[in-house]
Amino acid sequence: MTLQPRRAGPPPAPHPRSRTRTGALPEPLLGLLGLVLLAGVLEVLPRTGVVSADYLPPFSEIADALVGVAGEESFWQALLDTAEGWGYGLAIAVGVGTGLGLLIGSVEVLRRATASTIEFLRPIPSVALVPLAVLVYGTGLESTLLLVVYAAVWPVLLQMLAGVRDVDPVARDTAASYRFTRWARLRHVTWPTALPYLMTGVRLSASVALILAISSQLIIGSPGIGKEIALAQSSNAVEEMYALVIVTGALGVCVNVAARALERRVLAWHTSVRTEAVT
Amino acid sequence: MTSTDVKSAVRADSGLLDVRGVQKTYYGSGRTVEAVRDLTFSVGTGELACIVGPSGAGKTTLLKCIAGLLPPTGGEVRLGGARVQGPPPGMAVVFQEYGRSLFPWMTVADNIALPLKQKRTPKPRRAALVAEALESVGLRDVPHAYPWQLSGGMQQRVAIARAIAYEPDVLLMDEPFAAVDAQTRAELEDLTRSLWRNLGMTVLFVTHDIDEAVYLGQRVLVLSGSPTVVMEDVAVDLPAEREQLSTRALPRFAELRAHVYEQVQRAKTFHTAPAAGASA
Amino acid sequence: MNVLKAGARAFLHLFGLPAALLALWWFFAARSDSFYYPTLNEILSAFGETWFSSRIVDDVLPSLWRLAVGYLGAVVLGVTLGVLLGSHRQLRALLEPVLEFFRAIPPPVLIPVLMLFSGIGDSMKITVIIVGSVWPVMLNTVEGVRAIDDVLADTARCYGITGAARLRRLVLPAASPQIVAGMRQALSISIILMVISEMFASSSGLGFAIVQFQRSFAIPEMWSGILLLGLLGFALSLLFGLLESRVLHWHRGLRQSQKGEK
Secondary structure, three states: OOOOOOOOOOOOOOOOOOOOOOOOOOHHHHHHHHHHHHHHHHHHHHHOOOOOOOOOOOHHHHHHHHHHHHOOHHHHHHHHHHHHHHHHHHHHHHHHHHHHHHHHHHOHHHHHHHHHHHHHHOOOOHHHHHHHHHHHHOOOHHHHHHHHHHHHHHHHHHHHHHHHHOOOHHHHHHHHHOOOOHHHHHHHHHHHHHHHHHHHHHHHHHHHHHHHHHHHHHHOOOOOHHHHHHHHHHOOOHHHHHHHHHHHHHHHHHHHHHHHHHHHHHOOOOOOOOOOOOO | OOHHHHHHOOOOOOOOEEEEEEEEEEEOOOOEEEEEEEEEEEEOOOOEEEEEOOOOOOHHHHHHHHOOOOOOOEEEEEEOOEEOOOOOOOEEEEOOOHHHHOOOOOOHHHHHHHHHHHOOOOHHHHHHHHHHHHHHOOOOOOOOOOHHHOOHHHHHHHHHHHHHHOOOOEEEEEOOOOOOOHHHHHHHHHHHHHHHHHHOOEEEEEEOOHHHHHHHOOEEEEEOOOOEEEEEEEEOOOOOOOOHHHHHHOHHHHHHHHHHHHHHHHHHOOOOOOOOOOOO | OHHHHHHHHHHHHHHHHHHHHHHHHHHHHHHOOOOOOOOHHHHHHHHHHHHOOOHHHHHHHHHHHHHHHHHHHHHHHHHHHHHHHHHOHHHHHHHHHHHHHHHHOOHHHHHHHHHHHHOOOHHHHHHHHHHHHHHHHHHHHHHHHHOOOHHHHHHHHHOOOOHHHHHHHHHHHHHHHHHHHHHHHHHHHHHHHHHHHHHHOOOOOHHHHHHHHHHOOOHHHHHHHHHHHHHHHHHHHHHHHHHHHHHOHHHHHHHHHHHHHO
């Protein structure tokens, strides 16, 4: 019984959901149990030989490797590099996407003229630019930034366009009739409407940016966790590789949680919870 | 029109609805709410009974128990002598929220045909039933439209068409006209009565509107506030031919309405014991 | 006259900016002597020579094959798991943190891991695509299944629509808007993973070819590969749009009618 009440209906207050009365665990505990079970499975599979320990070391050994890795300074440097590539890339993408979105969204001619170009450029897989990045920027941070920015700018831009389009015509007319300046209109009418969309765009971009940052390190070899994984793989340090993969997962969780928290914080005043604009 | 062949397939008591001591308590996290305390009544085959009660009286809960959508905590519901343990095959339900009870990805005709397909009704018979049902609710022209292309009243007609095409022994209607405008509502009330008289099925009609209950029903069951019991079973001795203006102008109509109204008023304060579910 | 005018304007809107951008490229590439930015002429002639050759069979088709199998695998797996998780609350609660974690792993890091298991062949690449693209489909399906209207679900039960019929007539159509949204996200992830897995470890495929060109400084050919990938992404996105409008035409109509009512 998982049906969620979507609208307040006329029926009585108690929720007509038949509770499971089996004395089941509360949900957070159940989730914890799930994690423990996963660790257990990862421990048992290689130990019993179902999966070769050469491919999948027992979880305890991965955990050991994780502790070992965490003791090395190079790991923290790699983590910092990854955070840098992600952070700068995301910041640039959000800046560019917001600016362009506001500009294109508010000027009808621009919106029409750019539509076909955006439709064409957006689906180009950013990794297609990998060889170009290598040629032009080598294996430095700039390569990572090129890929991250290209990939992360689209969600922000598209959400922003949808947000600006969503401005209530009545509000716009009201602002015009009170002779708001262009700036005041932007500040008090367009921006508040577009903000929820922007936050959705930022949340999507944040995880895309992380994926691209780590991918470019993995393929191009610019410094960061991705490069460390490639190194561990080529030197057949399997436990270490798994440990680093877990680190990237943890990073991903942090990014997702932080992005959602930010979204909630910024939109606390906003009555409606936005669904993602279908673009 | 179809009443004869519908009826012939039906056993004499298959439309007999028996509600015995039904009780329903919700167990939420940390609190329990007794929605329905002890309900006993029965509706005979081919009868049209209305249920009224103050809002929050557990009408919807009761209806869900009868429809087999919710297991009662105590007591039982019997349809044609057999205990209801899940939605029984001989029963159709029309919900208040017409917009949410029609499948938006299917055309009107497909919406009506789907339950029949599920019943493995042969295809030619299915097509005939769909066409007949649409005809009898006055929607002959829209079989290929989607529900969301229709007005609210028309959507509810589609829901009714789906229910009667199913050829149920018992038709349950849960405040079906609460969300349509007054004009449409009157039309749909008359439609309900004429369908009932033509098809001869048992109809249990839940409403919070006293006028509607008296106008439609052969009997009106008045429920108390939550936790719910039956307060009174009023027989409606109006002539079988009913008409929006003349019937409602009858002195007897006014008397019955006043009587039921008093009962409903009394129902609101019926329980002096602290009600567990007063949070609504 | 007005029709003509409107047509001309639409044409200008559609092709004006792309033409201007191409002209800019033409202009700057012709004037600069940078080795990295060949002229459009060179890129286009390289495009013809490079891709209308045995490379179609050696590189393009294998890539498309991996993409198709991996993507479809991810969709089938994602919808199946999503329906399961969406309809069992306890199961969902048990697996939520685990799934949250797996979803957060950037999919390309799975390439070295899966290479351990299945080398660098097609099966590795297909597995990478599946494992990386399954999440958006699955999570969106879960949301879609959870959001099924309870009145609609009750209606289906009343009319005996249960089991397989319920899945086919109620659950999948009701969740289809979310499923399709997840499929769209999965499509771009699939393309990325196809390219990356070929770049990282392969002896054939688009990603492999492009990296080869770059390493051998065959610059116009490299650009033609980037162009081909761009066209591929664009074509698939177009194709997906067609599928979407077919599958979800009811949803668009429903939403418009709801908007109209407000």
